[in-house]
Amino acid sequence: MVLGATLAGLAGVFAFHTHTANGVLAPLPAAGTPGPGGGRSAGAAGGSGKGGSSSSTTSPTTSPTSSVPKSSVPSSSTTTAPTNTSATGTAIQYGYGVLAVRVTVSGGRITQVTVPELRTAESYSQTLANQVIPMLRSEVLSAQSARINGIAGATYTAEAFAQSLQAALNKAHFG
Amino acid sequence: MVDEGNEIDTSRSTPAAPETVTTHVEPVMGTVATITVVAGDLDRVGLQAALARGCEELHRADSIFSTWNVDSPMSRVRRGELDLADAPEVIREVLELCDQARTASAGWFDPWAMPGGVDPTGLVKGWAVERARDVLVRAGVAGVMVNAGGDLAVSGTAPGHRGGHMPGCRQPHSRWRIGITHPWKSDSLARVIEVDGSGPGSAVATSGTYERGPHLLDPWSGRPRCSLASATVVGPSLAMADAFATALAVGGDRVLVAPWRSLGGYEAYLIRPDGSELATPGVVTWSPEE
DSSP: OIIIIITOOGGGTSOOEEEEOOSSSEEEOOOOOOOSOOOOOOOSOOOOOSSOEEEEEEOOOSOGGGTSOSSOOOOTTOSSSSOEEEEEOOOEEETTEEEEEEEEEETTEEEEEEEEEEEESSHHHHHHHHHHHHHHHHHHHHTTSOSSOEEESOOHHHHHHHHHHHHHHHHTTOO | OOOGGGOOOOOOOOTTOOOEEEEEEEEETTEEEEEEEEOTTOOHHHHHHHHHHHHHHHHHHHHHHOSSSTTSHHHHHHTTSSOGGGSOHHHHHHHHHHHHHHHHTTTSSOGGGSTTSOOTHHHHHHHHHHHHHHHHHHTTOSEEEEEETTEEEEEEOOTTSSTTOOTTOOSOOOEEEEEEEOSSOTTSEEEEEEEEOSTTOEEEEEEESGGGOSOOBOTTTOSBOOOOSEEEEEESOHHHHHHHHHHHHHHGGGGGGSGGGGSSSOEEEEEOTTSOEEEOTTOEEEETTO
């Protein structure tokens, strides 16, 4: 479910302004400084799930930023939250290794996303995962505002994350 | 396949008649397809049936075109075991599109230059995603996005607009905002691109190095090559957008002057290896940096 409704909401983090390019080829401001670039060739794609899954949500009515925790503070023993359910999704094998996602749902909202299982074949993959997973976590947590509708240019890690997240949400009876 | 047991409905009855957005995840074609649907007037049963038909479309394309499955009709055509004339008609249809894309990209997208025989993989995922989207449109959904591993097609109303109209605005909310993954800053998007879901809908395809490393082949040399950090093409057909994004990623800026620009309706947003960006005039982007 991630790349659609759930992996949305980065626009809640940044302030976006419209910007229409003019001219035949309009140079835009730099996107940033180049990183390690290169990389190496990946193996075969690893969609290893056992069939699809669905979830429905109503559109959000409140700003998500007010209720998204900034730090990861698990609160499974708290008595103030209406209902606190945690679940770990299926461990998904993907192009670079294995990962599993754990979610905590409280009061009909996803309040925490962690990756308790992450095994990669090489340190290069581990570095990538360490870069990508925080982004995915924050996207899920802020997804409850659908400020963007989808993400183009997804990756193996994002796909595996999406699958395990969906399994975890199903287990937690999200909603 | 759609498993009704996995479907979670969190619709709550509120006075504002909440819009129900359903997201379905389907592992297919060696990746994960995400189908996001704004149900509109379609009831739950109708929606499940529509999702099942959309997924069937993806799996059918996979079974015909998979180059990983040595027994697929496409694999047999590649080995010369199956005559094109005897192959499923959709193979001829897709190869015809490949030929058009090869011409329009001035040869920078060339399935006939791939090792092991003609390989339409670079176009067929987009082709299948478009067909799945159209199945859902015909089923009567208000809005739909099908996203297979980062190549996506949208149609109709985007989620978050509750019925499609804002007070005082006559335009339906068919503008979809698509984040473009940043090629090396993993904690941010490079841009947000706005596309129109009205009419036949829109497609967004992104090609580049990203996590997979250099995996694109130069059709002229047969060697791996990637001239851009990221190439995104927006346009009416995802099959074509997919092919043009690949051509741009491999060939770089020079592909911008290839015939595809005169087809109409296709626009590009590019990030060069030095971080500089280019966009053709029709691209509407939202910058995360301003």
